[in-house]
Amino acid sequence: MARHLALDVAGLARRFTTGRRRDRRTIDAVRGITFDVHAGERLAFIGPNGAGKSTSIKMLTGILQPSAGSATVLGLVPWEQRRALSRRIGTLFGQRSQLWTELTPRASYRMLGAVFGLDDALLDRRIGELGELFDAVELFEQPVRTQSLGQRMRCELAACMLHEPELLFLDEPTIGLDLLGKQRFRDLLVRLNTELGTTVFLTSHDVADIEHVAHRAIVVNHGAIISDASVASMRQTLFATKRVDVGLERAADPIAISAVLGDGVQVTAPSDSLLRLDVDTNVRPIREVLDLVLETLPVADLTVLDPPLEQVIGEIYERPA
Amino acid sequence: MSEERGVRPYRRAIATEAARELASPSGLAVAGVFYLMVTAVLSGLWATAASANGGEIVGYSATALVWYIATAEAATVSLPLRLIEEVGDDIASGRVTSELLRPISVLPMRIAVRIGAFLPRLAVCVVGGVGFAWLIGGSPPDALALALAAPSLLLAVGISLVAQHAFAGMAFWIADAKGAWFLWSKLVFVLGGMLLPLEVLPDTMATVAKALPFMAMAYAPARLASGHVEPWLLLVQVFWLVVACWVSSSVFRAGERRLVQEGA
Numbered sequence: 001m002a003r004h005l006a007l008d009v010a011g012l013a014r015r016f017t018t019g020r021r022r023d024r025r026t027i028d029a030v031r032g033i034t035f036d037v038h039a040g041e042r043l044a045f046i047g048p049n050g051a052g053k054s055t056s057i058k059m060l061t062g063i064l065q066p067s068a069g070s071a072t073v074l075g076l077v078p079w080e081q082r083r084a085l086s087r088r089i090g091t092l093f094g095q096r097s098q099l100w101t102e103l104t105p106r107a108s109y110r111m112l113g114a115v116f117g118l119d120d121a122l123l124d125r126r127i128g129e130l131g132e133l134f135d136a137v138e139l140f141e142q143p144v145r146t147q148s149l150g151q152r153m154r155c156e157l158a159a160c161m162l163h164e165p166e167l168l169f170l171d172e173p174t175i176g177l178d179l180l181g182k183q184r185f186r187d188l189l190v191r192l193n194t195e196l197g198t199t200v201f202l203t204s205h206d207v208a209d210i211e212h213v214a215h216r217a218i219v220v221n222h223g224a225i226i227s228d229a230s231v232a233s234m235r236q237t238l239f240a241t242k243r244v245d246v247g248l249e250r251a252a253d254p255i256a257i258s259a260v261l262g263d264g265v266q267v268t269a270p271s272d273s274l275l276r277l278d279v280d281t282n283v284r285p286i287r288e289v290l291d292l293v294l295e296t297l298p299v300a301d302l303t304v305l306d307p308p309l310e311q312v313i314g315e316i317y318e319r320p321a
Numbered sequence: 322m323s324e325e326r327g328v329r330p331y332r333r334a335i336a337t338e339a340a341r342e343l344a345s346p347s348g349l350a351v352a353g354v355f356y357l358m359v360t361a362v363l364s365g366l367w368a369t370a371a372s373a374n375g376g377e378i379v380g381y382s383a384t385a386l387v388w389y390i391a392t393a394e395a396a397t398v399s400l401p402l403r404l405i406e407e408v409g410d411d412i413a414s415g416r417v418t419s420e421l422l423r424p425i426s427v428l429p430m431r432i433a434v435r436i437g438a439f440l441p442r443l444a445v446c447v448v449g450g451v452g453f454a455w456l457i458g459g460s461p462p463d464a465l466a467l468a469l470a471a472p473s474l475l476l477a478v479g480i481s482l483v484a485q486h487a488f489a490g491m492a493f494w495i496a497d498a499k500g501a502w503f504l505w506s507k508l509v510f511v512l513g514g515m516l517l518p519l520e521v522l523p524d525t526m527a528t529v530a531k532a533l534p535f536m537a538m539a540y541a542p543a544r545l546a547s548g549h550v551e552p553w554l555l556l557v558q559v560f561w562l563v564v565a566c567w568v569s570s571s572v573f574r575a576g577e578r579r580l581v582q583e584g585a
Binding site: 016064079087089096103107110111114117143 | 340344
């Protein structure tokens with residue numbers, strides 16, 4: 001049986017007017033985007049600053065009316081049925097907190113549970129389930145101000161899940177987290193999706209968020225969709241390049257190193273003690289290159305980076321239509 | 322999942338915010354010390370002025386003035402001085418927009434949260450104020466009037482809270498309304514009777530001040546606590562509370578509609 005649509009968006013557009021009288025100008029923040037998302041999908045909605053991501057999320061959650069186009073979210077028109085929709089979706093907007101910092105998350109959850117109409121018995125059961133799922137039973141009893149950002153974001157995510165939303169909107173949720181915090185957060189999103197069936201709609205600047213969380217990614221730029229593809233296929237094309245920064249104990253000749261590392265690896269030397277390797281993982285597995293680097297070079301430090309989002313978008317534009 | 326049940330979310334919001342306020346006793350202590358300092362200075366000034374004026378000013382004895390100032394200060398110090406600015410910032414920064422994502426009205430929930438914050442502060446001010454006034458001014462001028470002052474004090478803070486939200490709502494239309502709190506505080510200081518009994522003002526100004534809502538935010542409970550058995554002041558306060566609720570809910574409804582239609 002075909003899965004039903006969680007989001008059905010057609011020609012959605014939003015124009016803003018700014019300035020006064022003679023300085024008045026219009027900005028097309030979102031220019032007629034069309035896409036759909038099936039229930040249970042994990043979608044990344046990505047693009048650079050000002051691409052129209054947040055404006056799109058505002059329209060899809062009902063807190064902004066579009067200038068044109070239509071959308072249904074879980075069968076509801078968001079800007080006409082916002083309150084009904086809010087009972088069925090969860091939202092996490094970056095660093096905007098729902099929790100009282102001086103109190104424990106549990107105290108905040110009791111308040112938020114009342115807002116969503118959960119009775120105390122159901123709420124306690126729900127907090128217990130989320131504590132287990134998020135491995136955060138003790139964290140829920142610890143005042144928020146004493147928690148690290150990563151711990152707080154786990155508690156924020158749990159707050160969004162109290163009322164068992166069918167669809168979760170996350171706007172830059174990993175911003176500011178350290179590497180471990182990001183990884184734990186991504187794992188949680190995947191678990192929410194696989195264990196509870198929650199549809200995930202994620203915006204992020206971080207290519208790794210997309211690779212680890214999403215099945216599919218829609219790339220927007222200047223308010224329009226420029227790519228809509230599975231993450232697996234993007235991995236083969238757009239995310240295939242990994243950058244490896246190698247800190248050296250002593251200077252090395254990049255031309256000689258390039259010869260040693262072979263095909264699929266482009267070598268540059270920003271300084272005497274730093275080598276930059278751009279590895280095409282379609283040609284050379286990253287592990288093979290790393291092994292070779294560790295064997296042949298005087299390595300002091302080593303960092304593997306995803307391509308920046310701007311580079312990915314640049315490559316999308318360069319691809320033949 | 323059960324449906325939202327009436328006042329439960331608001332009750333829970335009051336309790337949660339009160340717990341938050343109590344979790345940082347240093348904040349309460351600072352508010353209490355500030356309250357006692359201001360009350361001591363102003364009541365000292367007025368008691369001296371009354372003594373120099375033959376023992377009373379416009380019908381207020383030195384004792385009555387101490388009770389007046391202690392009550393008027395409690396009504397104003399219980400709320401943050403810059404409440405209007407804080408609410409305005411929440412509107413301008415988009416925090417209010419994100420509150421639209423909850424299945425509950427924004428304004429009543431905000432008011433409930435603020436009630437939770439002011440109740441512990443008010444309790445500190447009342448305990449400190451009653452102790453101070455009794456010690457410095459002597460026993461209250463009239464027990465019945467003091468009993469009437471208790472609900473009047475709650476109404477005064479409630480009216481001020483709701484009215485300040487109405488005033489802060491201008492941030493839905495004006496990007497920078499930061500200075501509004503300053504204007505508001507001066508109006509309450511003078512026309513609300515926080516610094517001085519309204520009877521001290523020139524006749525015309527006193528008449529105007531008594532017709533304005535600011536009198537319900539400080540003067541009314543202070544007048545009662547200073548020994549004037551005038552229960553009609555409570556009715557006036559109820560009237561201004563209804564007006565403040567109507568205006569603030571209209572402002573927020575229109576502002577929220579604007580946010581959704583035009584964006585932040």
